[in-house]
Amino acid sequence: DREFVTDDYTNITPKILSYLNRDLHLKKDNPISIVRQRIVNYFYSSFTHGGNPIFSVYDNLSPVVTTKQNFDDLLIPEDHPSRTKSDCYYVNRKTLLRAHMTAHQSELLRSGLDNFLMIGDVYRRDEIDSTHFPVFHQVDAVRSQRKEQLFQDHPGLELFEPTFDPKNPLIFENSINDPNKQSCHSLEATKLMETQLKNHLIGLVHALFGDNVKHRWVDAYFPFTHPSWELEIFYDNNWLEVLGCGIVRNEILANAGPNNSIAYAFGLGLERIAMALYKIPDIRLMWSEDSGFVSQFQNKKLNEKITYKAVSSYPQCINDISFWLPSDVTIDTFTNNDFYDLVRDVGGDIIEQVKLKDKFVHPKTKKHSLCYSIIYRHLERTLTQAEVNEVHKEIEKAIVKSFNVVVR
Template sequence: MLSIIQRSKINYLIAKYSTVPNANKYPNEIEILKQKYITDEWTNISPKIIEKLGKNLHTVKNHPLNHVRQRITNYFHSFKNKCGNPIFSIFDNINPIVNVKQNFDSLLTPKNHPSRSKNDCYYINHEMLLRAHTTAHSAELISMGLDNFLVCGDVYRRDEIDATHYPVFHQMDGVVVRTREEVFKNVNDNEMLKLFDHMGKESDEKQAIHTLEAVKIMEHELKSYLVGLAQILFGKDVKYRWVEESFPFTHPSWELEVFFNDKWMELLGSGILKQEILNQCGVSDKIGWAFGIGLDRIAMCLYNIPDIRLFWSTDSGFLSQFEFSDPNTAVKYKPISIYPQCANDMSFWLPDNQNYSSNDFYDIVREIGGDIIEQITLIDEFVHPKTKRTSHCYRIIYRHMERNLTQKEVTSIHNKIRETIASELNVTLRS
């Protein structure tokens, strides 16, 4: 399975900008969460996505995502200061609408990074978008003087469509910032130890500005906290491993993987915060580490939930299975019923100017079909030997989570999708 960064790079190479024109699609002004925004050529947020705003599934009583959030929160609340109070502050209701500076610039994301593309994010206009990660709030909270905090919330990304991907999912990010005294408090005769080396050089092990001893202590603390989290979620005997990674806002960086259901699974990403971020936040005398974890994937594993769309179900047959107060309760989801799939293929010639992105196609399918779209797969790609035109054939799987679909219903939706992509994506339909 491609990582988010790998998919972002592929999408960026396909098209730097969305090919769905703004003209005649959006009014000059749209209202989101009781706030009005001016639209422009960057606007690509759809009504279906706007409908999800404010749902906050991670705080809904007895929802599986809430149970996972509570388990993680309880773990971090177990760390207390000398007065017996939890050292971590929790923020789980921050507005998901952010500006470009919050989502990208504050985290040192390069201006040409593919994650900024309209193919990857839901933009309200060129200045505002729906957060693509809860990390978007880290710099602001650090600037406010917070040293230990967690941020949990819904995040939004344009993505492929299948049982494990959805344009809205839920994350929790954590940040820890330490002073020199806090870092070296357990080291004897530490008067000569420093956080920073202004003559240092960057390596795989550290940033240029940091001393190796400071980074190693922070790395040990980070990994101790996060292995403990993995054990809280998957049991004390869980097998785990650390994999070196690369993220725009941390260095060095690691992913924590756990062995689950006979295979290695990525659990979270983490690393030592780039010192430039802390400097911009006014805490240039401190060093920090951070992590980010997805709630949806964990809930799917813990509760054996087969399809990510189920989190949005209002069927009592689903929700009633999670009506318990102890978030550590071990349950496995029992399917209410298995409704049959309806599979329809759709093929078309891509526009001659090559300005086509599959994410634009996915968005249109999702906007028209909603949550009855289970999966979209590119099953054939063909280049005509004479005209050199490219044809794509997609298989769209329709399945309702709560009832049978009729072929008449599916055909009506399928035809509407055909009409819309022909007019909005400038493709030529084949079948």
Template structure:
């Protein structure tokens, strides 16, 4: 059996495992991630470059902008919610990013055919294990542990496009707040969380649905509206703490499989509306399956990078991963609530090269997965890849051969790249594309 230490390999094409299967389908590699072994299969698509980010924990690094935003959010919940003089919320910020598909999808009622499960969207270790795509993946396990109010903070992994605001790894704060009847209706003991037709003691015998856009069928309107009011008030308070009392906000109805009703909050930032978080009332099926069958809960998720980039005027998400002292020192030894505006140390020029190739007969311009190509480019070019864009699709009128053209923008954050350096990386990408996808360079 082949063993591949993915966190030590310098370069391995993202589709290496797929190609290995074609050559030796009976010899599937074993992947070793953080001292634990996982059996690869035909779904595996995690790459060494992605795994190299696993131990960085930027959200826990002192004075890092992501850590500052994390601490400000934690402080808000600590100060806003107390129980007998102690914080009511517990914080979990060092949970393993390797989770099961059950945790990431099934426990959250995400349907089998939901696009978020697609191999093109997630980094799968194998068909039953992946790098978490959201911190909500830990929600059920914490509820089963008996927790009612908690924050989950960490790095999450999604295959995505490449530009100044998208990176395959980013950081989230997710939260759950649960309330029983005696707490929710402390001043109105005659009101109920559940409809009289619903028995919370035997939820498996009661059919809950989300046909009504206003509430889940098991919940009373009073309980839903009171939780909605609390949720929105708490989150408005949070964005005011982060962006100031004058920040404008609005609520947009949304859909998430694990909450109903659901909303997104947008703030008016730099003359346009920017979405900053998603939230909603937790589906009762999730609570019942996790233990608390006599409560109602709200949940929300917020991305740290988006908040930090807006607060500190950071123009490129890659800077979050920079070890450049010119970047990091701007946030060191500063008050947590200080008004910091990032000042570019210097601006280095871009180098742009196009890459065109003919697709093999087994692929078309519509079935070729750009995210597969983006991962390959990242694996080879690393953090000097600033942006990759699909520039053109072409079908030859006579031969019917199909072609794609991608524009790749190279820029180093700390020095000027020479064209010779760029050309070498570009040639390596060409060779890898030929090897991995069977394309013919034009």
């Protein structure tokens, strides 16, 4: 247990703190853990050297990281929207709950590793609905290769362009203007890594969803890879994005130590895969201790086809909440994620969804008003309207106190 000083950046709520150390990705029979094990097994069996797996797995890394780990080490610009308080859970100005598992990439490279999986819980402030939750779980991976590994059959080929000096990698200004490659890398090295990356990830998707699943690659942008792609599969009559990937920016490798290798990286969300594979309709169910949910995943073979059957569909209760904003706040400057966090903090897991219903500016007084619909539903029993009204009143009191609004 570490202690941290709070400051003007601190925005972690007690509700979010309650999710720390739950480790659903390591909890036997949880769907997230089942998918994690299937992915690990794929990498263990597909990549071996002398009969031993070459990928090492890190699934117990502390979720409290520095802004350097989460952003700077990954070349995420100072003004990037992902750094804002409305997107992340900050412990203080220099420390936060990791927003992605890639936050550990540089420290593991620095320690001399070249093939590894990073698995754990990540935290992002987001909207509230059946597919979004402020805590979710990711698998991120890096595979790096030196020249003699990548070009073992073509020893005359090079990883880098002649203008790049691997002994002084940081003095080279690496450009990403060419959509096909980074300016430091040779085209042959980039294309061979791209082919390996895509083949390995198509193999993973086949291992999870079956050999006949259709897929497509979509060009993407991430600050820490170039070129970059997203992989989508056609599943249940929809195109589903399953992961993002790319060739690791050479500056990241050079800053972390390796200056004579090229690497690929990818990241995927375990909840998204588990919800698709097992037809789980609501992300909150992953956290359920209800035996009706848990028993459906117990004592099953790892690759068994499981289709979640709803135990019961309890009715929703919908209450609206409208309020006038204080004079120094407008409908455009009010931070929705602050409101969502407060609602979740007061209402807990009976909050199914929060939707912005209406924005209004009074024509005469010019006062600004917002109206939200809050959808309440318990996963394990029927809520009474009286119970909901009580929680709703507590939310009204809390927003008056926190945001200085006037409830309409």
